[in-house]
Amino acid sequence: MHSSTLPAQNLGRRAHLRYGHGVIEFGLTGGIGSGKSTVAELLAARGAVLIDADAIVREVQAAGSPVLVLMAEALGAGIVLPDGTLDRAEVARIVFSDPAKLASLNAIVHPAVIDEMTRRRTVHNDTDATVLLDIPLLVESGYENLGAVIVVDIDPELAVSRLVQHRGFSADDVRARMKRQASREDRLARADFVIQNGGDLAALECRVDECWAWMCGQPRPEPGGPVVPIRSRGAN
Ligand code: ATP
Numbered sequence: 001m002h003s004s005t006l007p008a009q010n011l012g013r014r015a016h017l018r019y020g021h022g023v024i025e026f027g028l029t030g031g032i033g034s035g036k037s038t039v040a041e042l043l044a045a046r047g048a049v050l051i052d053a054d055a056i057v058r059e060v061q062a063a064g065s066p067v068l069v070l071m072a073e074a075l076g077a078g079i080v081l082p083d084g085t086l087d088r089a090e091v092a093r094i095v096f097s098d099p100a101k102l103a104s105l106n107a108i109v110h111p112a113v114i115d116e117m118t119r120r121r122t123v124h125n126d127t128d129a130t131v132l133l134d135i136p137l138l139v140e141s142g143y144e145n146l147g148a149v150i151v152v153d154i155d156p157e158l159a160v161s162r163l164v165q166h167r168g169f170s171a172d173d174v175r176a177r178m179k180r181q182a183s184r185e186d187r188l189a190r191a192d193f194v195i196q197n198g199g200d201l202a203a204l205e206c207r208v209d210e211c212w213a214w215m216c217g218q219p220r221p222e223p224g225g226p227v228v229p230i231r232s233r234g235a236n
Pocket of ligand 1: 036038
């Protein structure tokens with residue numbers, strides 16, 4: 001039967017249930033405005049199963065969640081808006097100038113995000129899916145045990161101009177955020193594969209094709225192995 005005649009839910013199972021190969025995982029990261037989300041979508045279109053750390057962060061911090069309660073205890077009730085949702089700008093303001101509060105925030109949020117990510121990774125454990133863990137702060141968080149790491153690399157000033165042009169950021173705001181992120185060099189030092197995003201979108205599609213071919217060529221573990229928890233460097 002031609003695959004286009006199959007219902008969508010069957011296509012997913014057919015795509016990821018071949019015997020003899022285990023699931024394989026890749027981390028994806030890059031600086032602000034580098035094109036991570038664009039690359040994640042392009043890799044998902046080629047067959048990767050996307051697990052989005054930013055989306056998980058927003059979910060674990062939802063109104064009424066245990067994480068939000070702990071955050072309010074650590075940073076003050078002022079971080080919760082009248083409708084019960086998180087005031088992200090207020091959190092950013094508090095931790096920007098207070099490293100101890102930033103450390104408390106990370107100690108609350110990181111384990112919850114890793115737990116939820118592990119739960120989602122476990123779902124694919126008996127498949128041969130190619131899982132892409134999109135983790136913007138992968139390098140800054142010192143995450144290890146991630147399998148191979150893909151870095152989207154761009155001249156920082158090009159990222160500034162794209163975010164100003166397409167997203168309405170001010171250039172100063174982007175540069176201030178960049179200063180709080182890992183350097184381009186530190187990120188590249190973690191890379192097993194680099195996607196250069198200095199060209200147009202057609203060029204990026206070609207780089208993503210090369211990356212997908214590389215991902216598909218990586219040796220896969222035996223099926224059914226344990227999901228290795230992601231560790232934050234320095235943590236147990
Ligand atoms: P953030 O760090 O804010 O989450 P990001 O790294 O996920 O950003 P994207 O949102 O994918 O980056 O890209 C930033 C902006 O640049 C978007 O508006 C996107 O459409 C645009 N963009 C990405 N790649 C290219 C490209 N090669 N050519 C032109 N525009 C691009």
